Amino acid sequence: MRSPLAGITVLALEQAISAPLCTRHLADLGARVIKVENPGVGDSARHYDGVVCGMAAHFVWLNHGKESVELSLTDTGDREVFDRLLERADVFVSNLAPGALGRLGLAPSDVAGRNPRLIVVDISGYGVGGPLDHKRAYDLLVQSEGGACAITGTPGHPAKGGVPVADVGTALYAYSAVLAALYDRERTGCGTVIPVAMLDVVAETMGFALNTVVHGGPEPEPVGMGSPMVAPYGAYPTADSQTVVLGTTSDREWQRLAGNLLRDSDLAADPRYSRNADRVAHRAELDEIVGRWCAGRDLAEIQRLADEAGIGNARLNSVTELAGHPQLAQRGRWREVDSPVGKVPALRPPALGRDWTLPDGRVPALGEHTDAIRREVRDQI
Amino acid sequence: MRSPLAGITVLALEQAISAPLCTRHLADLGARVIKVENPGVGDSARHYDGVVCGMAAHFVWLNHGKESVELSLTDTGDREVFDRLLERADVFVSNLAPGALGRLGLAPSDVAGRNPRLIVVDISGYGVGGPLDHKRAYDLLVQSEGGACAITGTPGHPAKGGVPVADVGTALYAYSAVLAALYDRERTGCGTVIPVAMLDVVAETMGFALNTVVHGGPEPEPVGMGSPMVAPYGAYPTADSQTVVLGTTSDREWQRLAGNLLRDSDLAADPRYSRNADRVAHRAELDEIVGRWCAGRDLAEIQRLADEAGIGNARLNSVTELAGHPQLAQRGRWREVDSPVGKVPALRPPALGRDWTLPDGRVPALGEHTDAIRREVRDQI
Incomplete structure (x- = not known):
C-alpha cells in the first residue's frame, strides 16, 4: 500500500x-x-x-x-x-x-x-x-x-x-x-x-451540442428529464408516489420496452414508432403511454420488470435519499x-x-x- | 515542446x-x-x-x-x-x-x-x-x-x-x-x-448538498437560474430581448448592487435586506426589483454598469452563441x-x-x- x-x-x-x-x-x-x-x-x-x-x-x-x-x-x-x-x-x-x-x-x-x-x-x-x-x-x-x-x-x-x-x-x-x-x-x-x-x-x-450547431443542426432545447436525442425517455410518477426514470436509447430497446415491458404488441408493431426520429416527433404521446403504465404500478415492480426486459431504469432520488x-x-x-x-x-x-x-x-x-x-x-x- | x-x-x-x-x-x-x-x-x-x-x-x-x-x-x-x-x-x-x-x-x-x-x-x-x-x-x-x-x-x-x-x-x-x-x-x-x-x-x-442534509439542513430545492444559497441571483430579461445573469454572493456585494448598480440608497439601507438569510427569505420581491431595473436597459449597458459596480454578470448564451x-x-x-x-x-x-x-x-x-x-x-x- x-x-x-x-x-x-x-x-x-x-x-x-x-x-x-x-x-x-x-x-x-x-x-x-x-x-x-x-x-x-x-x-x-x-x-x-x-x-x-x-x-x-x-x-x-x-x-x-x-x-x-x-x-x-x-x-x-x-x-x-x-x-x-x-x-x-x-x-x-x-x-x-x-x-x-x-x-x-x-x-x-x-x-x-x-x-x-x-x-x-x-x-x-x-x-x-x-x-x-x-x-x-x-x-x-x-x-x-x-x-x-x-x-x-x-x-x-x-x-x-x-x-x-x-x-x-x-x-x-x-x-x-x-x-x-x-x-x-x-x-x-x-x-x-x-x-x-x-x-x-x-x-x-x-462538445455534443457544439458539434450539432457548428454543422448546421438545430439549436438543442432543454427537455426537462428527457433526452434531446431519444424518445420515449423521462421521469414518470408511480402508484406508490415515487418517480421512476426510464426509456429507450435505440430502436432495439424500443421493441423491448413496448413488447416485453409494456407487453403491448400492437405498440411494438406500430410503424409510426419504429424509428427513433419518429418517436422523437411523437414524444408527448409516447410519454403519456409510458406514464399511464407506470402510474398503475409500484416503483419496485416497475424496476424489476424493466430489469427483466433489459430496459435501463433508475429512481429519481432526493439528496436525502442519496445520503442514505x-x-x-x-x-x-x-x-x-x-x-x-x-x-x-x-x-x-x-x-x-x-x-x-x-x-x-x-x-x-x-x-x-x-x-x-x-x-x-x-x-x- | x-x-x-x-x-x-x-x-x-x-x-x-x-x-x-x-x-x-x-x-x-x-x-x-x-x-x-x-x-x-x-x-x-x-x-x-x-x-x-x-x-x-x-x-x-x-x-x-x-x-x-x-x-x-x-x-x-x-x-x-x-x-x-x-x-x-x-x-x-x-x-x-x-x-x-x-x-x-x-x-x-x-x-x-x-x-x-x-x-x-x-x-x-x-x-x-x-x-x-x-x-x-x-x-x-x-x-x-x-x-x-x-x-x-x-x-x-x-x-x-x-x-x-x-x-x-x-x-x-x-x-x-x-x-x-x-x-x-x-x-x-x-x-x-x-x-x-x-x-x-x-x-x-x-458534496455541498450531501453535507447539508447529513447534518440536518433542509433538503436542497432546485431554484431555476438562481442559487439555493444567496439572493438576489438569477436571469433577467433586458430591454433588447437578451438575458443577463447577475446577483450577489455576499452582504458586501448586496451593498454594491443596491447602492452602486441600482443606485437605490433606500434599498441599500433597508434593514430587511441587509443579511443574506433575510434576502433569501425575500427572494421573490428582490428578483422583481432587479428584474424591473434590467428590463429598462440594454444588455451591454447593464454589463458595463455591473462591471463598474463590481457585480459579477454574464450573458445567458445559446449553444449557437457559444459556438461563435x-x-x-x-x-x-x-x-x-x-x-x-x-x-x-x-x-x-x-x-x-x-x-x-x-x-x-x-x-x-x-x-x-x-x-x-x-x-x-x-x-x-
Whole structure:
C-alpha cells in the first residue's frame, strides 16, 4: 500500500470550489497541501453557512487533508514565509480574481521563471485575452455564458445545473493536468505553467451540442428529464408516489420496452414508432403511454420488470435519499474525517488504485498550522 | 515542446461517453490510443446521429486522435491479436455493461495479474456489490439515482443537467487516476486496478448538498437560474430581448448592487435586506426589483454598469452563441482535426502545459487501423 503523491508539496492560494477541489484530490493521493489563507478571514467558503456544526458545508466537502496557514501576502515578514514555501513547493495552484496574482508579484510566468521544476496552475474564469478576461466568474455565470443553462430545464425556462459543473469540471481538469505535469517532470526534470479557464471547461463538456450547431443542426432545447436525442425517455410518477426514470436509447430497446415491458404488441408493431426520429416527433404521446403504465404500478415492480426486459431504469432520488443510499453504504463509500467540530462523514474519492492508501484527512481550522509552518520555515533558513 | 504521454499505449474497450472522453484526453497528451471496436458496428456513439456530414456529433467530439481496430473478442484469431495488444499496453480502459468483461475472461483482477505494470481502469455505473451493481447506467439514470436531477430545474419540476455530468465527471476521474497511476509506476514499477463508478462520481459532485442534509439542513430545492444559497441571483430579461445573469454572493456585494448598480440608497439601507438569510427569505420581491431595473436597459449597458459596480454578470448564451463566442475565437481555442469526412472544427483541450505539444488528432473511421495493427502484431510474434 502506498500514496502516489507522498513527498509532493502543493501550495494553494485558493477559495470557493475549483482550486480547493483540485488540491483536495491531490491531498487524497498523499500530497502535502498547504492552503494559504488571509489572516482572520480565510477562504470565503468558510463563511457560506454554518450547517456542519458551525462549519460551512462547502468548506468541509473541499478541504479535508490540508494544512491551513494564515499569511498576509502584503506583509513583508509573511511574504518571506510564503516565498520560502513557494521555493520548496512542487505545485502552486491559485484561483484568485483576475489580476490579483499580478498585483502580488505572483504572475504565473514570473513564479515559474524562479523555479523551473515548479508546476504552476492558473485557474481563471475566461483566460487571458478576449473581451471577457477581466470579468468575475462564478459557477452560475460561467454556466450561463457557456451555454450549459440553455440546454438545462424546460423550453423557455433555462436552469442552472445543480451540480456546479463549471467549478467541478475546472477542478478536475486542473487536477489531471497537475498529475500529467508531475509525470512529465519525472522524465524531463521540467515543470510547466498550466492555464485553466472555466469557460473552456464548460465549452469542452458541451462538445455534443457544439458539434450539432457548428454543422448546421438545430439549436438543442432543454427537455426537462428527457433526452434531446431519444424518445420515449423521462421521469414518470408511480402508484406508490415515487418517480421512476426510464426509456429507450435505440430502436432495439424500443421493441423491448413496448413488447416485453409494456407487453403491448400492437405498440411494438406500430410503424409510426419504429424509428427513433419518429418517436422523437411523437414524444408527448409516447410519454403519456409510458406514464399511464407506470402510474398503475409500484416503483419496485416497475424496476424489476424493466430489469427483466433489459430496459435501463433508475429512481429519481432526493439528496436525502442519496445520503442514505444503500449502494454507497453497502460498498463502504463513507468514512469519517476529523475537523475542528469533531468527526464528520465524508465520501471516499471516486477513483483510487486498489493498492493506494487514502490519508485520514482533517478539515483544518483557519490558521491551524500557522505556527508549525512558520517554525519549519525558520528552521530551514 | 513535448507530449507528456509520448510512448504510452492505451488499449480501450469503450463506448458512448465516459471511457471515450477519458482516452481522448490521454491521446491529447500524446498517448497512442487503440480503440477496439466490434466488427461492422463499432462504438454505439458512431450511430447516434449523422449531423457532422454523416458522422455523429458525440463520436466526433470524443474520438479524435485514436486508432480504430475492428476485433471480435469471441473469435480466436482476433482474440490473439487483442491479447498481444494487451500484453504491450500500459493502460487498459473499459466501460462495458455489467458482467461483460468477466464473460470475455477480462475481469480487471485477471488482466492485472497477467501484467503487473498494467494500469487497469474499470468504469461501471454502480461499482461491485450493493443492490444496483447489475443495473444499466446511462448518464440520465445515474444523475437521477445520484440526486443531481433533484437539485436542477424548478420546484416540482426536476431536470437533467444538460451537460452529461455523470459521464463527463466519470471520464475525468478515470483520466486523472490513470495519470496518477503512471506517475506512481515511474517510482514503484507497479501498475494498479482503478475501479470508477458513475454513482460515486455524482455523489462526490453533490458534496455541498450531501453535507447539508447529513447534518440536518433542509433538503436542497432546485431554484431555476438562481442559487439555493444567496439572493438576489438569477436571469433577467433586458430591454433588447437578451438575458443577463447577475446577483450577489455576499452582504458586501448586496451593498454594491443596491447602492452602486441600482443606485437605490433606500434599498441599500433597508434593514430587511441587509443579511443574506433575510434576502433569501425575500427572494421573490428582490428578483422583481432587479428584474424591473434590467428590463429598462440594454444588455451591454447593464454589463458595463455591473462591471463598474463590481457585480459579477454574464450573458445567458445559446449553444449557437457559444459556438461563435469571441472569448473562444479570440483566444485561439478552436482548431481543426482530420476525419473521414474531411477537416472538422474541434476545441483545444481545456488544460495543457504551455510547453506541451497537442497532437494533430484524427477521427478514425471504423477499422481504419485494423490492417496496420494486425501487421504490427504479426511482425512482433
